[in-house]
Amino acid sequence: MKDMMGLLKQAQAMQAKVQDMQAALEQITVEGHAGGGLVKITLTVKGQIRSVSIDPSLLKPEEKEIVEDLVALAYENARHQAEQIMEEKMREVTGGMQLPF
Structure with a gap:
């Protein structure tokens, strides 16, 4: 029974760490580039788009499809x-143990 209580405490501690990590991930941003930097998108690690930047040279009607592809x-x-950052952070929290999140 003592082992079960210890295991339960470990699970609760890991759950708290995962919750803290998820909150931290909302603050981490990444920037994706395309077209040699003509199009940039910044989003949180959790996938929320923060900004989109399109170089003015692409803002021509004949460039519409190119811009769409670059975005x-x-x-x-x-x-x-x-995704790479999330996986890395999850490994840090779980010690590499695979969890069904």
Whole structure:
């Protein structure tokens, strides 16, 4: 029974660490780039878009499809960075143990 109580306390401590980590992740931002930096998207590690920057040279009607593609690529670039940071932070909190979050 003593082992069970210790295990329960460890689980509660880990849960608190995960909650703290999730709150911290809301403050961390990443920036995705596309088109050699002509399009930039900043988002939180949790995926919330904070800003989009498009170089004025792309703001021509004939460049519409290119801009759309670059925005999508910049978002994917930022999202990939965010996923890597989240995985790293989760490993730090869980000590590498795989949890179903």
